[in-house]
Amino acid sequence: MRTKNTFAAFFAAAALSSSLYAQSYLKFERDFAPAAGIESSPLYRKSIAVLGDSYVQNHRRPPEESWHCRLAEKYQMHYYNYGRNGNRMVFPHPKQGTVMLERYTEIPKDIDYIVVIAGHNDANAINRLNGDHAVTETDPLTEQAKAAMLDEFKRGCRRFVTSLKADYPKAKIVFVTPWAVDSPFFPEVIATIKAETAAADVPCYDAASLSGVNPNDADYRRRYFQGEKDTAHLNAEGHRLMLEKIEPFFNALGGR
Numbered sequence: 623m624r625t626k627n628t629f630a631a632f633f634a635a636a637a638l639s640s641s642l643y644a645q646s647y648l649k650f651e652r653d654f655a656p657a658a659g660i661e662s663s664p665l666y667r668k669s670i671a672v673l674g675d676s677y678v679q680n681h682r683r684p685p686e687e688s689w690h691c692r693l694a695e696k697y698q699m700h701y702y703n704y705g706r707n708g709n710r711m712v713f714p715h716p717k718q719g720t721v722m723l724e725r726y727t728e729i730p731k732d733i734d735y736i737v738v739i740a741g742h743n744d745a746n747a748i749n750r751l752n753g754d755h756a757v758t759e760t761d762p763l764t765e766q767a768k769a770a771m772l773d774e775f776k777r778g779c780r781r782f783v784t785s786l787k788a789d790y791p792k793a794k795i796v797f798v799t800p801w802a803v804d805s806p807f808f809p810e811v812i813a814t815i816k817a818e819t820a821a822a823d824v825p826c827y828d829a830a831s832l833s834g835v836n837p838n839d840a841d842y843r844r845r846y847f848q849g850e851k852d853t854a855h856l857n858a859e860g861h862r863l864m865l866e867k868i869e870p871f872f873n874a875l876g877g878r
Contacts, residue, residue, distance in 0.1 A: 664876050665697035671704060671729045673722055674739035677800070678705025681848055681855040689856075689865040690737060693872065704728065711740040712778030713747040713771070723782045727789065735794045736786060742800040742854050744775055745811040772810055779818045787822060794875055795824050798868075802830035803853050804838040825875055833867050835860070 660666055672678050672690045680688045685703050686695075694701035704725070708715075711722045719725070722740055729736060748771045751764065786795050797819045799812045812830050819826040829835065836842045837853035844850050846860030856864060 660697050663697055663873055665693070665699060665735075665872060667698050668734035669700040669702070669730070669732070670694055670735040670737065671702040671733050672737045672739065673704040673726055673729065674737075675705065675709040675743050676707040676855060677739045677742065677798075678703060679707050680705065681707060681852075683848060683855070683857065687858040687861055689861040689868060690739075692861065692865050693869060696869075702729065702733070708743060709740075710743045710747060711738075711782060712744055712775050713752060715747070715752070718743075723778055723785075726782070726786060729790070731790070733790065733793050735796065736790060737796045737798060738782075738786075739798040740800075741811045741815055742803070742808075745800070745803075745805065745807040748772055748775065748811070749806040768807070772807065772814075775811065776814050776818070779814050780821075783818050783822045783824055787824065796872075796875065797824060797826040799826065799829050801833065801835045801837045801853070805853075825871075827868055827871050829864075829868075832871075833864055835864065 670690070670693075678688070678690070679685065685691050685705065688703075691701060691703065693699075706719055708718045709722060710718060714721050722738065726736075726738075748768055751767050751771065783795075783797075786793075797815055799815050800808060802808065802812070808830075812828070816826055816828060827833075835846070835856070837847070840850065843852060846856055846863065847853070848855040848857050
């Protein structure tokens with residue numbers, strides 16, 4: 623197997639073991655050796671960049687265990703991982719680095735596939751009013767502020783999708799929603815991602831309803847997540863199951 627790392631092994635290890643709000647985020651680049659029987663797939667020997675939060679960086683586990691890295695390995699793709707633990711799509715935070723809405727421009731211009739996996743941290747940001755407000759759920763001003771943040775997310779998501787299409791006209795752009803976490807504003811964030819991608823004719827995999835991943839079941843989390851209380855990060859076995867679910871979706875997309 624031939625491996626090419628953008629940065630030294632030390633940096634990759636440091637990024638993987640970093641805390642949730644570490645300043646540096648993972649940039650992981652890799653080529654994979656040939657696999658048999660996959661030459662007819664539109665994915666075969668193409669390049670793929672995956673942009674997102676800890677769903678992409680894979681939190682405390684190596685990126686090689688993630689379903690998207692395994693997908694790239696199977697189809698001998700050139701793989702770029704732009705995952706950053708705690709990162710958001712739209713809402714900035716001083717400890718989480720540049721939002722995806724702006725840092726997507728680091729992706730190579732000649733890329734074949736761009737996959738965006740995000741929204742979990744944006745939903746949490748809306749629910750916490752970005753962490754800046756100590757007000758109660760019953761306070762009318764709180765609900766107004768949350769509604770304003772949801773509107774901001776909708777505008778930001780629309781701008782993000784439009785900018786990706788404009789700046790990468792030859793790439794196949796794909797969004798993957800968060801899981802159906804039973805927490806405030808996850809339904810609204812997921813619905814927004816689906817609506818904005820549909821309006822722009824951008825494929826979106828609704829992981830909340832299609833993946834079979836259940837972050838709200840304790841037994842499921844113990845088997846397939848990185849921790850019993852984790853509602854975001856799959857373990858190696860969870861990623862294996864996710865790959866089985868989502869691989870047909872990617873093969874049906876066609877090439878650019």
